[in-house]
Amino acid sequence: MRLTPYDEMHAADGSVRANYRRYGEWLARQPAERLAQKRAEADALFHRVGITFAVYGQEEGAERLIPFDIVPRVLPRTDWQRLQDGLTQRVRALNAFIHDVYHEQNILAAGVVPATDVLCNSQYRPEMQGVDVPGGIYAHIAGIDIVRDEAGEFRVLEDNLRVPSGVSYMLENRKMMMRLFPELFSAHRIAPVDHYPEVLLVNLRSVAPTGVSDPTVVLLTAGAHNSAYFEHAFLAQQMGIELVEGQDLFVRDETVYMRTTRGPRRIDVIYRRIDDDFLDPLAFRPDSLLGVPGLLTACRAGRVTVANAVGTGIADDKSIYPYVPEMIRFYLGESPIIDNVPTWTLRNPEHLAHVLAHLPDLVVKEVHGAGGYGMLIGPAATRVEIEAFRARIVANPERYIAQPTLALSTCPTFAARGLAPRHIDLRPFVLSGRDVTIVPGGLTRVALREGSLVVNSSQGGGTKDTWVLEGEC
Amino acid sequence: MLSRTADHLYWMSRYVERAENLARLLDAHYRMSLLPHAADTLRDSLRETMRALSIEEAYRARHEAIEPTAVFWFVALDRDHDHSILSCLRAARENARAVRGALTSELWETLNSTWLEVRALAARGPADVDVGQFVEWVKERSHLTRGVSIGTMLRDEAFYFSRIGTFLERADGTARILTAHQGDLEPGAHAGVVPDPFEWSVLLRALSAFEIYRRVYRGTITPLNVADLLILRADMPRSLLRCCKEIYQNLRSVTNEQSAETERRAGEMHGVLYFSRMEDLMIRGLPRFLAQFTGRVRDLGERIASDFLVPPTQG
Numbered sequence: 001m002r003l004t005p006y007d008e009m010h011a012a013d014g015s016v017r018a019n020y021r022r023y024g025e026w027l028a029r030q031p032a033e034r035l036a037q038k039r040a041e042a043d044a045l046f047h048r049v050g051i052t053f054a055v056y057g058q059e060e061g062a063e064r065l066i067p068f069d070i071v072p073r074v075l076p077r078t079d080w081q082r083l084q085d086g087l088t089q090r091v092r093a094l095n096a097f098i099h100d101v102y103h104e105q106n107i108l109a110a111g112v113v114p115a116t117d118v119l120c121n122s123q124y125r126p127e128m129q130g131v132d133v134p135g136g137i138y139a140h141i142a143g144i145d146i147v148r149d150e151a152g153e154f155r156v157l158e159d160n161l162r163v164p165s166g167v168s169y170m171l172e173n174r175k176m177m178m179r180l181f182p183e184l185f186s187a188h189r190i191a192p193v194d195h196y197p198e199v200l201l202v203n204l205r206s207v208a209p210t211g212v213s214d215p216t217v218v219l220l221t222a223g224a225h226n227s228a229y230f231e232h233a234f235l236a237q238q239m240g241i242e243l244v245e246g247q248d249l250f251v252r253d254e255t256v257y258m259r260t261t262r263g264p265r266r267i268d269v270i271y272r273r274i275d276d277d278f279l280d281p282l283a284f285r286p287d288s289l290l291g292v293p294g295l296l297t298a299c300r301a302g303r304v305t306v307a308n309a310v311g312t313g314i315a316d317d318k319s320i321y322p323y324v325p326e327m328i329r330f331y332l333g334e335s336p337i338i339d340n341v342p343t344w345t346l347r348n349p350e351h352l353a354h355v356l357a358h359l360p361d362l363v364v365k366e367v368h369g370a371g372g373y374g375m376l377i378g379p380a381a382t383r384v385e386i387e388a389f390r391a392r393i394v395a396n397p398e399r400y401i402a403q404p405t406l407a408l409s410t411c412p413t414f415a416a417r418g419l420a421p422r423h424i425d426l427r428p429f430v431l432s433g434r435d436v437t438i439v440p441g442g443l444t445r446v447a448l449r450e451g452s453l454v455v456n457s458s459q460g461g462g463t464k465d466t467w468v469l470e471g472e473c
Numbered sequence: 474m475l476s477r478t479a480d481h482l483y484w485m486s487r488y489v490e491r492a493e494n495l496a497r498l499l500d501a502h503y504r505m506s507l508l509p510h511a512a513d514t515l516r517d518s519l520r521e522t523m524r525a526l527s528i529e530e531a532y533r534a535r536h537e538a539i540e541p542t543a544v545f546w547f548v549a550l551d552r553d554h555d556h557s558i559l560s561c562l563r564a565a566r567e568n569a570r571a572v573r574g575a576l577t578s579e580l581w582e583t584l585n586s587t588w589l590e591v592r593a594l595a596a597r598g599p600a601d602v603d604v605g606q607f608v609e610w611v612k613e614r615s616h617l618t619r620g621v622s623i624g625t626m627l628r629d630e631a632f633y634f635s636r637i638g639t640f641l642e643r644a645d646g647t648a649r650i651l652t653a654h655q656g657d658l659e660p661g662a663h664a665g666v667v668p669d670p671f672e673w674s675v676l677l678r679a680l681s682a683f684e685i686y687r688r689v690y691r692g693t694i695t696p697l698n699v700a701d702l703l704i705l706r707a708d709m710p711r712s713l714l715r716c717c718k719e720i721y722q723n724l725r726s727v728t729n730e731q732s733a734e735t736e737r738r739a740g741e742m743h744g745v746l747y748f749s750r751m752e753d754l755m756i757r758g759l760p761r762f763l764a765q766f767t768g769r770v771r772d773l774g775e776r777i778a779s780d781f782l783v784p785p786t787q788g
Contacts, residue, residue: 049582219574232574260476262729
């Protein structure tokens with residue numbers, strides 16, 4: 001029953017799609033040795049620049065490269081326009097939802113989203129109930145995972161609203177491609193992405209507490225051993241703001257300060273890259289050494305803006321995901337421009353029956369979790385694994401959702417024996433402040449193993465540069 | 474700037490400087506080992522040097538005899554030795570990595586590539602590393618790092634703290650090398666006998682002062698002139714006076730509400746050297762002077778840490 005995936009470069013008849021025509025002609029002219037040499041050059045450069053991620057559980061200081069593939073993912077302008085409209089719409093609705101959940105809860109009263117899925121969710125933070133955040137914005141930075149299905153339609157696979165990462169790879173991949181193949185950039189009109197840090201800073205400044213005219217913005221990291229540390233340091237440097245750790249901050253009189261060489265200095269906006277749980281040992285996990293005691297109080301008092309806001313995670317939980325299209329209708333009165341992947345919520349008995357009958361063909365995900373744990377990929381699982389998972393579903397059906405196994409679209413990619421199609425997804429980064437802004441493109445992740453649908457860097461995924469063409473092709 | 478950031482920048486520079494100091498010492502001894510020279514003199518010199526660096530015990534724990542090849546590897550590329558050049562370059566890179574956002578990309582990439590290269594060298598093992606080439610390379614990388622930081626960094630606190638680290642480490646390094654040779658520097662130590670020119674060349678080369686000495690004093694090498702050059706000459710980049718001047722000036726650029734006493738002490742150190750005459754220092758005794766100086770450098774390091782780098786909680 002596996003359908004043929006959509007090929008980003010080639011149409012069904014084998015011809016090259018218009019958006020890849022020039023690239024295809026260029027590629028055909030390149031000697032294999034030149035491409036091999038460029039790939040080696042890319043690796044050496046990534047090492048030198050230190051664009052690496054820390055690997056947990058290996059020797060201290062172990063750092064690895066995320067494999068970079070030199071064949072870009074090229075999106076025509078029309079595709080991008082649709083993505084941009086759809087993503088803007090979606091993130092507006094998500095922010096409206098989070099605000100509603102922490103205020104009137106109209107959507108729960110209307111029965112559009114089940115109240116238990118929200119109020120009994122570990123990502124729901126009662127501490128934020130009734131707290132007003134600047135501009136009503138909670139998800140200042142959203143990384144929305146998009147896939148293209150067999151019919152060529154874009155669909156949202158996941159909303160990453162807590163601490164989405166990967167944007168540094170979007171920027172570094174572009175820099176790398178321009179360095180390796182400058183001729184491609186004169187032959188195409190490719191929308192630039194390098195203003196992302198500037199846009200991000202403008203957005204962060206725009207949500208400073210009321211009355212602060214020249215806000216001090218910092219980026220809060222868990223430190224050099226965090227897997228995304230490179231990105232934290234990179235973004236702080238690009239924005240020209242301090243990269244701080246919990247130990248650098250303290251709270252006095254509901255105000256956050258950083259310890260500087262000239263004494264305490266007030267902080268107005270914290271772009272945090274650590275989860276809610278670790279943010280404030282007085283409010284959340286008491287064993288956390290990463291956070292700042294009293295931060296939540298300062299935040300509730302409106303003395304500091306935390307981005308993304310505490311409690312935003314409620315909207316990126318998998319149990320909420322199925323309702324996002326309904327949210328768009330509810331808050332905006334519009335129909336969704338980009339749909340979800342068809343999803344069965346197993347609390348619904350009809351859905352449950354269907355899913356239990358088709359487990360080997362489906363992907364089942366646990367709702368209160370993140371990042372591929374507690375997940376069943378039917379076609380890749382053994383009978384024993386399927387049966388074990390079935391028992392867990394039957395015991396707590398409300399804890400699971402299920403989706404068809406998607407044939408993610410493919411893009412030509414360098415493999416051991418030359419170019420071959422590999423599955424890809426796309427994570428554009430949606431910024432919300434006074435307006436919603438999306439830098440054209442995003443991070444394209446690619447599953448480097450043949451046939452694999454798992455694009456995560458921790459499981460053999462790589463990345464590509466993502467081009468949005470400004471011209472017709 | 475963040476206190477923690479200042480701390481990392483300060484240590485980053487200290488470790489680069491320390492690696493360079495070690496490389497110079499190695500270089501001097503390596504040259505000596507190539508000369509038709511009594512093996513005992515070389516061994517004695519290595520022992521004195523390890524003693525001055527406080528690493529003799531760590532060496533003895535792993536090696537029975539002082540054997541030049543083993544000492545070279547121990548100081549250069551031994552990954553299990555915390556004070557090897559390899560370990561210093563790793564520490565410099567780790568400190569840089571912790572604050573890479575506060576560095577220019579060029580500076581970070583310089584430190585990172587240095588680390589990647591030295592790591593690859595260490596993996597080769599003693600038989601495949603040419604000590605002469607290695608020390609040249611370390612000096613080059615240190616020059617490059619300093620040059621990149623001077624050429625690319627904004628003149629703000631980040632720069633000043635990194636400079637303070639460089640000169641505090643250099644003052645300490647020069648004082649240690651002088652201590653290792655203080656016997657040779659005492660007036661009358663050689664009782665009219667011209668001291669071993671190789672000994673002198675070790676000392677002068679270790680401080681990049683061999684050519685400068687010839688240029689400044691022209692004549693034969695005398696203990697008084699050597700001490701004068703390395704302690705009191707303001708135009709000699711590695712002299713104690715020069716280091717103190719740089720420390721004082723950079724400290725004044727980062728002054729804060731609690732740093733007055735630290736600045737005063739740094740100014741005093743500079744002032745004492747500035748108004749001293751070599752003859753007087755010799756009369757009071759070089760060992761005493763050097764011991765006192767080393768103590769003051771340590772005191773200054775501690776005061777800088779508590780005033781700026783890891784201030785007591787301000788909560």
